[in-house]
Amino acid sequence: MSALFDKLLDNIPILGAMFLLMIASAFFSASEAAFFCLGTADRKRLAEGGPLARLAAGLIAAPERLLTAALLGNLMANLMFFTLSSILLFKFPEDQVALGGIVSLCTLVGLIVFCEMLPKNIAILAPRAIATLTALPLGWVVRLLTPIMPVLEGVNVLSRRLLFPKFISEPYLRIADIERAVKLSKEDAALLRREQKVLQNIVSLADVTAEEMMRPRPLLKTFRPPVSLDVLRDVSFPQSGYLLVTEADTEEIASAVSLKRLFKEDFRRQWGEHSSPVLYVPWSVPVAEVLEQLRHANREVAAVVNEFGETIGILTLDDIAETLFAREPSRARRLYQRTPITKTGANLWHVNGLANLRHLSRQLDIALPVHESVTVAGLLQELLERFPNVGDECEWGPCTLRVLSISEADRFITVELRLNQ
Incomplete structure (x- = not known):
């Protein structure tokens, strides 16, 4: 064993060079895995980030070169x-070839574990952070190889045409896949009903x-800005899922x-009013239009403003998605985890x-008077011309409304609705 250590000490420069090459191999492995694990949302966030993040977004925009x-x-x-490993092996005398083989095997295992498996696993766990860290040196490599890129791309195209002349890239979705999905859905009545409900929600x-x-x-x-995530230690987790600044x-x-x-x-970051801007939409715009604007602007939250600004x-993307896929879409159920309309007698x-008046009309299966308000609480304020109090009662078409309770914490209103015969 002492002979092995003596031989290694005599070749410190070669071992040092091999160690640096292992770092380089780990760098390329991690950067490759990180960049090609980035989703659409990650790429858009990189494009809106700092200089290194924008550089990473520019690199992934040309994936073949990267x-x-x-x-x-x-x-x-x-x-x-x-x-270098082979050179090191040849430096061992004939009576120490076994030791040289052990060294070569150890370097091979080390290269596989520490330069391929471990870096890629780490990169997959935090692709956006790793892509940002490796963007600058990887950008230098891309720029260094730019003069020979046309040659490499030409070799790639030529090899594909010579070796795989009939190769056809697989489409993301085939027509046959859609037909098969439709056929399977028709065989399951429950699934078909759910699909119809989702389609109805989309149209609505x-x-x-x-x-x-x-x-x-x-x-x-x-x-108020600037704000860090430490403020959430003293308050409950926001129900909306967003830190609103x-x-x-x-x-x-x-x-x-x-x-x-x-x-x-992000837990050490200070957030300001320009950190993740919201989209402003009028109160009267259809939700379908809000969804289109959010998608186009790459935003997740829209601030709804009235006629006074x-x-x-x-309104968040999560709210819209929950409405689309819920069996019975309800804002009251989404915000308060309660059934909006309950028959008691x-x-x-x-x-x-917060029950919607149109939903209420469908639930009762009767025609109700048309008002500017869209919720029961808004209707009460419109009829009473003030904020309702417990015990207030008013007539509304064929119905009598009476305020049963008002929560002091969140102004949650429960109303008794009696249908007059």
Whole structure:
């Protein structure tokens, strides 16, 4: 064993070079895995980030060049590593060939574990962070290989045409796949009913306004900038799933930070009104239009404003998705985890203040008077011309409305609705 250590000590320069090549191989392996694990949302966030993040977004925008640079760099590092390993093996005398074989085997295992498996596993766990860290050196490699990129691309195309002339890239989705899905859905009546319900919910987005689906402003917890995630230690987790940051000098919501997709480094970050801007939409715009604007602007939260430009609530992508796939879409159920309309007796119901009037009309299967208000709570304020109090009673078409209770914490209103015969 002492002979082995003596031989290794005599070749410190070669071992040092091999160690540096292992670092280079690990770098290329990690960067390759990180960049090609980035989803659409990650790429968009990189494009809106700092200089290194934007550089990473620019690199992944040309994936073939990036992959060529990463693979070629990794290949060169591995070839040089094994060349030095062979040189080291030949330096062992004939009576120590077994020791040389042990050294070669250890270097091979070390290369596989520490330069391939471990870096890629780490990169998959935090692809956006690793892509940002490796963007600058990988960008230098891409720029260094730019003069020979046309030659490499030509060799790639030529080899595909010569070796695989009939190769056809597989489509993302075939027509036969859609036909098979439709056939299977027809065989399952329950599945077909759920699909029809989802389609109905999708169509209804064109008729439902942002005001009807939004989270009302009184239920939202907002923070003045700059703010860190430490503020959440003293308050309950926001029901909306977003850290809402106001403008510096007003109470208007300016930024919404998703608390469901945070990285470790985000917990040390200070968030301001421009950190993750919201999209502003009028209260009367259809939800379908809000969804299209959110998608086009790459935003997750829309601040709903009234005719005076005041923020009266927010509407998130999660809210829209939940409405699409819920069996019985209900804002009251989504916000309060309660059933919006409950039958308690003959011609008698308990109704949530946020219950939608159109949904109420369908539930009771009767024609109700048309009003500007869209919720039961808004209707009561319109009829009473003030904020309702417990015990208030009023007539509304064929119905009698009576306020049963009002929660002091969140102004949750429960109304008794009696259908007059």
